[in-house]
Amino acid sequence: MSFVFYDTETTGTSTDFDQILQFAAIKTDADLREINRIEMRCRLLPHVVPHPAALKVTGMSIARVTDATLPCHYEMMRAVRSKLLEWSPAIFIGYNSMRFDELLLRQALFRTLHEPYLTNTSGNCRADVLPLVQAASQFAPECIRVPRGENEKAVFKLDQLAPLNGFSHENAHDALADVEATIHIARCVRDRAPDCWRRFIQFSSKAGVNGFIAQESAFVVTEFYFNRPYHFVVAPLGSDPDNTAAHLCFDLKHDLDWVASLGDCDMVAWVNASPKPVRKVKTNAAPSLAPIGAVPSSFPGNLSACMDGPS
Template identity: 55%
Template sequence: MGFVFYDTETTGTNTSFDQILQFAAIRTDDDLNELDRFEIRCRLMPHIVPSPGALCVTRISMEQITDPALPSHYEMMCEIRAKLAAWSPCIFTGWNTLGFDEHLLRQALYQSLHSPYLTNTGGNSRIDILKIAQAASVLVPDAIAVPIGDKGKPTFRLDRLAPANGFNHLNAHDALADVEATIHVARLIRDNAPGLWADAIRLADKASVAALLDAEPCFILTESFYNLPYQFALTKIGHEPGNAGTLLALNLAIDVEQLRAMTDEELAARLARSPKPVRRIRTNAAPTLQPSSEYSHFDGIAADDLRERALLIQADTEFCARLIRLSAKPDWPASEFVEEQIYSGFVSRADEHRMLEFHRAPWKDRPAIVGGFGDARLIALGRRLIYEHRPDLLPENSRAKIAAKIAERMVGGGNGKAAWTTIADAQAEAVARMEQCNVNDADILAGVLRYLASRLPPPVEMAVLS
């Protein structure tokens, strides 16, 4: 099957409202030998305001991301989708991909009218080398060197950890260089912690995760928070309501009798407080799991005692059902923004066919295809794509509405702080950074400020918004 290691450089850290500027990937065989590589950049989308800090980190200037010679974001995503589909099936991975890049990639596919689930469907699965490295630091401490950061604590930043383990990472925060660094770390883990590596590959398959949790009354979960690894002895109590891909498990170190004695109100409050008694395990997110039988003791408790506790809890189906009911996440109102509607239901089979037709058709035929979508999200995204590439194909009133929405997005119209970066946000950040930056950053920041000044909507356009 092999692997696809990938990385992105972006306009910021908001996985719903920022965009990919650079994408790089290397395909390897099962032994992590390189087979192929791919890299592409794109220009800034009209409705996106980049974070000045993000551009300074990645050393990308406004002149670069507004270069008309670069492909558009849509054109880039069509190439990325074609390449990744050609490399499938495989295991997709990278450094913090499940925590960050995967969300940007899904959004980019979705906003380009492609299926967002390419990396975990069609025989594909996912792991995250950062998560495996963090697990290795506690399970196989000698597998990799974990450097100490500026605050005197262990750091798993790739630009620190890769050099500490022998990788010459001179071009950190370039997507392709970061992919090469990630493969270097992955090879070290494979060689120095072969059992952990094999488990990670096996548990990339969500069916294997579910099978382990069904077979083992008690298991150990290893997770990291703020670069610190934590382990929990857990027992499965059921599935999250309405989400078969997320399992709920009770922490066996918690005083269960105390939980049983609580009223529903008291128990709900305790379940919401850290350390949380019930933990969520996403079966398709390659969790780090081990049977408790691999431990003689855990946290001062004999493995046999943990197993006995687990069996007693699982036998109390009424208590488990109560925990599941009171652990349910609240129903949040649907977002008004199309980006945040990505998980608001699957696209119909008919609309899937229309999406394929959209990509095959010339631009002149695409407005009619977009008008035939049954899903309002696809209509909004499709019209936005047409506005960016061929606005002349839209009726004048549609162009005016989209232009007004973009202007409103840029200035953050509405009450309260916008969920995305606005012109005012970026200006304030750039000015603040100018006060204490080096010469290279100063050039990037000056370019950002010039660009932002040019994008301020004219008074007549602002009148449309009011």
């Protein structure tokens, strides 16, 4: 399957109220060789007020975003949708796209009267290079150089990560330049940490996640909170009764016999405690999963030392 790497530049960070001003995407083959690219801009919607910080980051002026020669938002989204459908089926990938760009893309499609779930329906899958890099920094730390900020805390911002790993990123925060940087980082992980890359592709689809969970009696879930990694060794319990696209998994740091001895009220209190003793794995959100055998010796202590985490 081919890949579609994409990025947006927007009027701000609100996925509910802000607007896409620039959309860029590059289609590649399975070996990450470019096949085609697009870059589109539109003018500001009359009811949207751009955030000054967003304009500063992207280098856009009021004159530029109100340029009457640019297509309107509806015209741009029609063209974006047409091209993405032409490139489908594919795996749609961005950098922090699952929490930001994809939400804005869905909102924009919905507001222009189109089906919003383009990236994960009709044979399409989705993934995100940010969680890939975060997981790779734990399972194959030699594959990628991660910038360090205050107190030596890991920094995963693309405009810092890409230059440190050999990509000239003078045009950071231009959508097309960010797409090129994302592909470069993806190649770094693919070439230097093939197991991480294989799992990344496998878990881009709901079927891939479901197949893995069905085969494993226990596995590792990796989640990042405020750029800090947390690893949970879990056993699958079954599907979430409230969400068919999620599995409930028991955190194996807890004693199963003790849990079984709890009464109903104590059980409810325990399940709702923090950190969550029952983890939820969303099968359609490209989770970071790994077999227990993939845990490297660089992890602190043994598996039991990797089980604590936030809610």
